Amino acid sequence: MTGGWPIPRSERPWSGLAVFYASASTAIATWCFFIGGQVADYLNATAGTLTIICGSLLGILPVILACLPPCGKYGVDSVVTSKAQLGTRGSIFAIALIYLSVVGWNIVLTISFSRAGAELLVATGIAPRPARTLLETAMSLTGAAVVWYALRKGADSLRSATTYMAPGVIVLGLVVLALLIQRIGWHEIIAAEPVAARPDPRYNYATGVELLISANLSWWPYAGAIIRLSPSVRATLWPAVFGLGLSVGLVSLIGLYTSLAVPGSGGDPTRHLFALGGPWVALAGLxxxxxxxxATIIVGSYVATLALSQVPPVNRAPWNVSTLTAIIPVTIASAFFALPAAEHFRTFLAFCGVLFGPMAGIQIVDYYLLRRRRLDMAAAFDNSRHSAYYFWKGINPVGFAALAAGSAAYFYLLNPFTYTSRPPYDYITAAIPATLLSAAIYALGVTLILRPSGKGGYIR
Structure with missing residues (x-):
């Protein structure tokens, strides 16, 4: 289970509850505070709450459709299923996409973890405040060691870690939300106005939805790696939807309310819980x-390592050595480049929609409409020119053209660097149209190019 090979149903150990624990452990993290804080720039508490929940469910839908049936049916991750659309060599793009996105998320989380851990040591009097910078570096190194140890047995260790961590994370999240409402006051939160709202309310609503859609589209690599470990697709559906999708929205509400009630907080309640409720309240948040x-970094490191394990020479290294390829870059970046990484969070979030939306779109149309829910696993693991997924020298140009078209459509509708938009973004957002466009272009390319040429294993 530490490689990309298909797992027979009889050897998949995860129940629906285990999938939920792993999904919730993945989704619930401080990035939810940051996402909610971004939404608070545009919407108040009432509109923001509805928008966050709506965006969460919209964003998880393409991921579930693209990953749940094929990964659950064949016991493989998202990289293997992408070979049917990108080619046996073209799937390197999917591996790079997974690795870079997961490492990016883990850098954000490690920075927050190290800062919170340092503050926890200072607040309890264990360490002096002048040593804070050194403590943050030490916490980054400590976190890396914990993650590496937790992954020593692959999926078995992952299940053990998330089974114990997920309930604690959910309970603490509810405690932080309750304390926040109690200390600040619900009326104060409701009355607060967004600090950076545009004159056009349609743009504000669309951007609030877009932020959550993009965040949930980034679960594409995580979903495949988790779902492949369960023998039942049906039993995995709702645990994945609630664990990966709805959890993000609910915990993002903490960031929304905090940012509205405490301008300048960026959605992070832990900076202010000490002043609001004293040391014990602050300790709960930390x-x-x-x-x-x-918990999230553990799952992310497993996902990144699983993707890289399909590339030589990583696939020949022992699992405990392979995990270092996902852990070391995160540790270095969070310890020495924390400020630049934190400043580009919103741009990173938008790029998740730019890339993962179109990828999910072409997989959905390919699996359900063009291949009639059947993939050729022998072809997926055959890198020779005789493979049905070899296309042209191992690359499917139709798949990459569809990805490029979807990404271009996203950039046209919403610039991820400046967040300036063009019509009709205010009505349709950016990620969903990009996803649909990629799906349509891929279907057209298969009909006009691949199927007539006999490439890709499509039935004439």
Whole structure:
């Protein structure tokens, strides 16, 4: 289970509850605070709450459709299923996409984890405040060691870690939300106005939805790696939807309310819980960050390592050595480049929609409409020119053209660097149209190019 080979149903150990624990451990982390804080720039508490929940469910839908049936049916991850659309060599793009996105998320989480851990040590009097910078570096190194140890047995260790961490993360998240409402006051939160709202309310609503859609589209690599470990697709559906999708929305509400009630907080309640409720309240918030972020980093490191394990020479290295390829870059970046990484969070979030939406779109149309829910696993693991997924020298140009078209459509509708938009973004957002366009172009390319040429294993 530490490689990309298909797992027979009889050897898949995860129940629906285990899938939920792993999904919730993945989704619930301090990035939810940051996402909610971004939404608070545009919407108030009432509109923001509805928008966050709506965007969460819209964003998880393409991921579930693209990953749940094929990964659950064949016991493989998202990289293997992408070979049917990108080619046996073209799937390197999917591996790079998974690795870079997961490492990016883990850097954000490790930075937050190290800061929270340092603050926890200072607040309890264990360490002096002048040593804070050194403590943050030490916490990054400690977190890396914990993650590496937790993954020593692959999927078995992952299940053990998330089974114990997920309930604690959920309870602490509810405690932080309750304390926040109690200390600040619900009326104060409701009355607060967004600080950076545009004159056009349609843009504000669309951007609020877009932020959550993009965040949930980034679960594409995580979903495949988790779902492949369960023998039942049906039993995995709702645990994945609630664990990966709805959890993000619910915990993002903490960031929304905090940012509205405490302008300049960026959605992070832990900076202000000490002043609002004293040391014990602050400790609850800091404990949430430490536990939630470690759990998510563990899952992310497993996903990144699983993807890289399909590339030589990583696939020949022992599992405990392979995990270092996902852990070391995160540790270095969070310890020495924390400020630049934190400043580009919103741009990183938008790029998740730019890339993962179109990828999910072409997989959905390919699996359900063009291949009639059947993939050729022998072809997926055959890198020779005789493979049905070899296309042209191992690359499917139709798949990459569809990805490029979807990404271009996203950039046209919403610039991820400046967040300036063009019509009709205010009505349709950016990620969903990009996803649909990629799907349509891929279907057209298969009909006009691949099927007539006999490439890709499509039935004439």
């Amino acid at each position: 404990a949430f960050i430490v536990l939630a972020n470690v």
